[in-house]
Amino acid sequence: MGKKAKMIINGKRLDGRSLEDFRPITVEVGVLKSAEGSAVFKFGDTYALAAVYGPRTMHPRHLQDPQRAILRCRYSMAPFSTNERVRPGVNRRSVEISKVLNEALSNVVFFEDYPKTGIDVFVEILQADASTRCAGLNAAALALVEAGVPIKDLISSCSVGKVDGEIVLDIGGDEDEFGEVDMATATIGNEDKFVLLQVDGIITKEDFFKLLDLARKGCAEIYERQKNAFKEKYKAGEIDVES
């Protein structure tokens, strides 16, 4: 698809949503059997699957830390995730995203609870339609909780940006390619603490603060959705266990 003359008409975007709307969000936890924790997070057509293994014995051994656990994050896109085939394996982009996801998640994990171990987080993008790192981070946070890894709070992530001179929430589809600014953000829970902030594009200071304000609102909404995913899964009844 080529560039549209206008991407926002009468306050409606290409897919018909208004400026501060998300694409339909789907959250699912506990989708993989063999992983200790797993989750799926979808922003419209962006489909991220995360799996957490561990805490488990850290291999190679020389990377073990006697005081704390080590978090390893791997982000990758499936070859069929976009129209053009993605070459499988590590590339510059996936190394960068793995690193920022790792740094974002490292802010909340209680590493000192599991000395000498490694926690592996795998984020796989099965279908990409912009904001993949945000969807991946949301899924990874859910998978960590499902795996029973102690964390301070969930991490909620969303993208904001500027398209046709308007500040918009949740960049999707052509807006990513032809928009002016694309900013990926993540917060700890719904607090005012950012753990991910990457901006692509040229932006004024005023606009930047407007984007941040919108990102806060967006992340708070995502946080609610993440919480509800757990409440829904375990609503069947409260476990009657003996401690």
Add this chain to the structure above:
Amino acid sequence: MNELKSEIFVKDRQLVIPGETLAKGLDFLPSSGCYRVNNELKSKLLGLVKLKDRFIGIIPLAGVYIPKTGDGVIGLVEDMQTTIWIVDINSPYDAILPLSEAVGEYVDLNKTDISIYYDINDLIYAKVLNVSKSKQVQLTMNDHRARKLIGGRVLTITPSKVPRLIGKQGSMIELIKNKTKCQIIVGQNGVVWIKGEREGLAAKAILTIESESHITGLTDKITAMLEKGE
């Protein structure tokens, strides 16, 4: 004076997720699975609230097994050195069983190969003697229940669901044992050993308990399942 009012926001056995505020003020103390930040008690795990006097704790729904002194565990002998066995106990940390804790008699190491006691790939039920700060785990066979497990089959369940499998005063596990006439040993580490004629039925019941541990009326369901047979 700076008088802070304490307040509790959760009730016993309520499902909480990490980051959820459990209580405010200094009158409540964090037990396992909680942390305190600026006067607020928050959960760090997905689990159920456990209230006991002033203590607030979380019973996790998932998670790996972390050895504790006194736990009875089932392990697989992985490796053998001159005077120790290395045992995999379904945990991030491997355990060590020293010869002195395994054998009561004098062993002349020049003449005996210690594999006559426990060999690689043997399954043992042992007790955790000690866990050091650097997570070195020591086992002991110095317990009346500790022994080598011969034959039978092994299942692994989520360690946090072991109490549910055992039930109140062992009611659930006794039910399965009586109905299937199997020997069953449950390790605190989530490894279950079953031996007997109707192993398959017992295994099925145990896996059902694991996957449906959060529903109420599970005992009736298991009873019906065991009555019906295969």
